[in-house]
Amino acid sequence: MQSPKAESPRPLELFVVWMKASAQAVGGGGSGQLGAYNAVVTSRGWFSPEAWAECWGICQIVPGVNIIGMALLTGSRLAGFSGAGASLAGLVAPNVVLTLLLTALYTHVQGTPLLQAGLHGLMAAAAAASFLSSWRLARPVVRATAAQGRAALGVAVLILLAAAVLVRTTDVPVFGLLLAGGCAMAATQVVVGHMKRNQDHS
16 A cells, blocks of 8 residues: 655644544535545645545445544554544544534424525535545546556446446445455456466567
8 A cells, every 4th residue: 555645744633634524524424535635635745646545445345434434544544543543533523513513403493495405505515525535536546447457447447337237226235346346356457467477478
């Protein structure tokens, strides 16, 4: 896995970064992940896009909330156990406070047309943030796969299409799709490497 690009931050800096990302996580983890990406990768350069995508990939195969795993993994890589704890605290603390406050407020205004319209607009913006986060994660993976050759890129496209069809038409577990996709790409890498070695010897 690629190492972080810049000098490691202090735990307090990680707490602040993830607290701000948590405050932006409206409509799901996608917007929070986008905020964390902007802070950790784009603004401060603590991680390269490739290293961030690899960490996110690891979090996909771990049960539980992905963004919590991301905070723990990136925090531990940047500042050890104290960094992991600070990142988790920064991510969770604002959510707990805001959820309690919003729950109390919602009981008084639920069902009003103005609130429903606002929620619809909020979810549309959150979907856009999730799409942008997915593209930023996929871009370095696509570049790395394309660099391995057309065969690897073709298999990656087939995995994408097959996974989309299976999710749409079956109840196959997501973990099974992730495992199958990873095994398929690993097998492709072995086959491509073997073919290249044979060509070099011929």
